[in-house]
Amino acid sequence: MKLLEIKNLKIFFDTPEGTVKAINDVNLNLLNNESLAIVGESGSGKTQLVFSILGLLAKNATATGSIKYESQEILNLPEEKINNIRMNKISIIFQDPMTSLNPYMRIRNQMNEVIIHHKGLNKKDATIKSIRMLDAVKIPDAKNKINMFPHEFSGGMRQRVMIAMSLLCNPNIIIADEPTTSLDVTVQAQIMELFKDIQKEFRTSFILITHNMGIVADTCLKTLVLYGGKVMEYGLTTDVFLSPSHP
Numbered sequence: 001m002k003l004l005e006i007k008n009l010k011i012f013f014d015t016p017e018g019t020v021k022a023i024n025d026v027n028l029n030l031l032n033n034e035s036l037a038i039v040g041e042s043g044s045g046k047t048q049l050v051f052s053i054l055g056l057l058a059k060n061a062t063a064t065g066s067i068k069y070e071s072q073e074i075l076n077l078p079e080e081k082i083n084n085i086r087m088n089k090i091s092i093i094f095q096d097p098m099t100s101l102n103p104y105m106r107i108r109n110q111m112n113e114v115i116i117h118h119k120g121l122n123k124k125d126a127t128i129k130s131i132r133m134l135d136a137v138k139i140p141d142a143k144n145k146i147n148m149f150p151h152e153f154s155g156g157m158r159q160r161v162m163i164a165m166s167l168l169c170n171p172n173i174i175i176a177d178e179p180t181t182s183l184d185v186t187v188q189a190q191i192m193e194l195f196k197d198i199q200k201e202f203r204t205s206f207i208l209i210t211h212n213m214g215i216v217a218d219t220c221l222k223t224l225v226l227y228g229g230k231v232m233e234y235g236l237t238t239d240v241f242l243s244p245s246h247p
Contacts, residue, residue, distance in 0.1 A: 002068075003172055003205050004030040004053070004090075009065035009075075011048050011057065011229075022048045022061075024229045030173065035199060035206040037216040037237065040226035046209045049226070050175055054092060055082035070172075087118055091166040095178040097158035101150040107134075108146040111165055118169045133164040136201065137194060156187035163194065167202065174198075177209045192219050217241055 011023035023045045030036050040046050051057050053067055055077060067075040074085060086092075094100045102110055111130035115121050121129065127146070134142035137160040150158055159179060166174050176195065180188040192215050199206050208220055216223055216237060223240045225233035233240045 001032055001070075002029045003032050003034075003070060004028075005066070005068045005071075006053075007066040007068075009049070009052065009063065009067065011045070011052055012062045013058070014060045014062070022229050023052070023063075025065075026226075026229075026231055028224055028231075028234060030205050030207065032172070033199065033203045033205060034222065035208070035220040037208045037210060037220035037223045038226060039210055039213060039216060039223060041211055044226040045229040046211075046226055047177060050092065050177060050207070050209060053175070054086055054090060055079070087114065087171065088169045089171055090173040090175065091169065091171040092175040092177060093159075093162045093166050093179050095181055097155070097162045098150065100162060101158065103150055106147055106149055107153075107161055111146070111161075111168060114165055114168050129168065130164070133167050134161070136167065136198070137161075137164045139164070155183055156190065159183065159187075159191055160194065163191075163198065167198070167204075170202070171204065173205045173207065175207045175209065178211070179208070180210075180212070180215060188215060195219065 006026060006028050009023055009026040013020045013022055026049060038046050038049065052063050052075065057063060063075055065075065066073060069085060069089060074082060108127060108130060112123060112126040115126040115129055131142045131146055134146060139145055139157060139160050153161065180191050183191065195206060196219060198204060210216065220237055222235065223233065223237040224231060225240065233245060
């Protein structure tokens with residue numbers, strides 16, 4: 001079954017200098033428990049593609065085409081309807097966990113806030129689930145670490161917290177936007193290995209946004225290469241690496 005299907009997606013931005021085309025006729029699909037890498041240099045349209053899925057495009061953007069989640073059209077949905085899909089069905093991990101986490105709130109409060117808002121659990125049950133998710137992403141002594149503030153964690157551990165938060169509502173799709181950019185090579189490898197473990201354990205589909213081809217080969221089944229908003233390559237990662245058509 002196609003969990004996510006994008007057809008003929010185009011995204012335009014109205015600017016004082018004129019209309020800018022950010023995405024030009026993108027087509028892709030994502031199946032259950034499948035992993036897809038969206039690769040491209042800065043400015044190629046990767047983030048705008050993801051934002052269109054989540055209904056996060058800027059007000060000066062216009063999107064046409066089709067984006068379907070479980071056969072339901074979600075492109076340009078009203079805010080209240082797309083809100084039900086965000087986090088509950090499709091969650092995102094942003095590039096820099098330090099700017100995504102509130103520095104003045106303990107990790108427990110930030111995680112509990114997500115579950116209470118989306119699932120209606122009480123504080124006790126929310127805390128139990130939050131600790132369980134921290135355990136799932138291999139944060140040691142999660143029962144005590146959950147009471148810490150973000151600045152008390154290393155960069156790699158903060159990213160693990162963000163991954164745990166993305167799992168709280170049991171989404172079918174997790175989108176990771178450049179999740180290893182600010183991490184050293186060793187921690188990058190650990191985080192990517194963690195994504196593979198999570199996919200196996202939770203049967204979650206996974207979209208990785210990156211410009212680093214080095215972390216794609218061992219992580220994602222399929223790869224889509226964007227250049228200037230256009231799809232240059234799309235297919236099995238092994239085929240893209242062995243017989244590339246884009247330099």
